[in-house]
Amino acid sequence: MPTSPLRVAVVGTGVIGAMTAWHLAARGAEVLALDAYAPGHDRGASAGESRIFRTAYKEGASYVPLLRRSYELWRRLESEADRELLTLCGGLTLGPPDHPDLRAVRGSAAEHGLDVEVLDAKDAARRFPQHRLDADEIAVLDPGAGVLRPEPAVQSALARAQELGAQLLPYHRVDGLDERPGGGWHVRTQQGTYDVDHVVLSPGPWSGSFARLAGLPLQGRRITAAWFAAKDVAAHRPDRLPIAIRRHHEAGFSCFPVLDGTAVKIVPHHLPWHDTDAPEDLPRSADTGFARAASAAVARLLPGLVPHPVRIGVYAEAFSADDHALVGPLPGARDATLLAGFSGHGFKLAPVFGEIAASLVTDGKSPYDISFLDPARFTG
Ligand SMILES: Cc1cc2nc3c(=O)[nH]c(=O)nc-3n(C[C@H](O)[C@H](O)[C@H](O)COP(=O)(O)OP(=O)(O)OC[C@H]3O[C@@H](n4cnc5c(N)ncnc54)[C@H](O)[C@@H]3O)c2cc1C
Known part of the structure; x- marks a missing residue:
């Protein structure tokens, strides 16, 4: 029956x-x-x-099998929907070699045999001049990373x-x-x-x-993103600029290549992510304190961008303990x-x-x- x-x-x-x-x-x-x-x-x-896709995962190696499966399913959804959702532009993690995130990315890659490249500051500056590195910093390039369209x-x-x-x-x-x-x-x-x-x-x-x-x-928090115009747009498109996670003693952010034809997005991690219990009441923009601090990080670390945001967006996410x-x-x-x-x-x-x-x-x-x-x- x-x-x-x-x-x-x-x-x-x-x-x-x-x-x-x-x-x-x-x-x-x-x-x-x-x-x-x-x-x-x-x-x-x-x-x-935009959202980051990475496989060399700083949040823990237990995620790597889930990320591999997720990759297959992103491709399946693209094929069923006949639409590009994930562009594999590679992913950089940049910062001091002993920063916990850089160590974790390398550890995760080693444990799962992922093919990542480690660049010293000179090589990184040559290949990715969009980022400014201090002499003692490194970049880890994960070719299996990319950008998703939410x-x-x-x-x-x-x-x-x-x-x-x-x-x-x-x-x-x-x-x-x-x-x-x-x-x-x-x-x-x-x-x-x-x-x-x-x-x-x-x-x-x-x-x-x-x-x-x-x-x-479970706690809701606001996360604010800001877009900065690229001086040379072609140099900041996904074919030349990987997604990036930047760790620096003055600032930290994720960074996304130009998708809208004009601007690079950054999501600052060093500025406060305030609690929210009512995401429907999110402010539609950020205060000038945020804009100033984000601009300072861009002026210091992303020399190819005009260091004043052209757009700001406020979103919300649930965090666990x-x-x-x-x-x-x-x-x-x-x-x-x-x-x-x-x-x-x-x-x-x-x-x-x-x-x-x-x-x-x-x-x-x-x-x-x-x-x-x-x-x-x-x-x-
Ligand atoms: C700015 C920002 C940047 C991020 N960057 C990355 C990144 O680069 N890479 C990455 O992997 N992750 C990133 N994340 C995290 C990722 O985007 C989230 O983990 C993911 O989108 C969570 O999705 P969700 O479906 O849980 O929540 P949501 O997308 O918020 O969906 C929850 C839904 O529930 C609905 N809802 C709530 N209450 C009710 C109700 N009572 N009745 C009916 N519907 C209801 C809401 O309307 C909403 O549509 C980022 C998050 C933010 C905010």
Whole structure:
């Protein structure tokens, strides 16, 4: 006798929920993909033109198998959606050789046999004059790194999910989640209540607004990006400028090549990332203190840019207490999967986390080792 498909609500369709909806729909689940806003919006974590993809991973070697799988899935999504989402322009990590991030990148590459190149300051200056290095600094070049396009990625994954049968419900803010006595959930919105067998929670920096997530160490924070016009645009396009993570005693930032035809984006890491519990109230720009400090870093370390921002964007992300995501069964609940707290490095991994979430929902287990991300590590 045919069994009816599992009915699953994905709550929050930033990149994580979008990828989950895609994988669940591909497995034949009946998917309701709900979001308070519309696919590709700029209020949360999954917007702002560009994201870094890297495989030599400073956040820990346990991520490397996940990154490899994620790479395959990015390529699969590109082929299904017929759209370029990931450009492999290479990735630089620049700074003092004993900086923990430079050591971690080299350690991760050595452990997994990844092919990285280490350049001294002279070689780096010759090959990448866009960056100014101090004499005692080095650059590590990861040829497997690149730049992702966040808004088209979210929209492509949701479009594929929809083609595979998912129902997209934009502008459906979830106001409440009630467990049904016999299993499954009632998902409450202003537009109506939906009965489902399973809930996937992927609310990004809005995690604090869900009563079911109270007690988990998840905090929303603002992250601000600034774009600076390139003096020589051709020298700053992805074919000549890899993505970069810059570590310097005066400043730290991630740096993205020109994608819009005029400007390089930087995301300063040395300026404060303020807490936010209400990403819908994000300021649309930054104060002059931020602009001045970002300009000073650019003037010092990126000589090919006009050191005054032409555009500023403020986004929000959920951070966990240990800067690793919470991926797995929601503690204390049945039929619920949590994906939250990606702590500033979840975008590149979103396709594999979507695959993992779909496996947790349909098979009750992950195909990859994600024990280090188990939400239960915070509940004992
Ligand atoms: C500026 C910035 C730069 C970054 N750089 C990188 C990088 O270079 N590389 C990298 O890998 N990662 C990077 N990250 C991290 C990465 O972008 C995030 O980890 C990832 O986008 C998280 O996606 P998400 O789906 O969890 O959150 P979001 O994209 O915020 O999605 C959450 C969704 O839930 C919805 N929602 C919330 N509450 C409700 C509700 N009650 N009802 C319905 N819907 C709801 C929201 O509307 C939203 O669409 C960066 C993050 C930021 C902010």
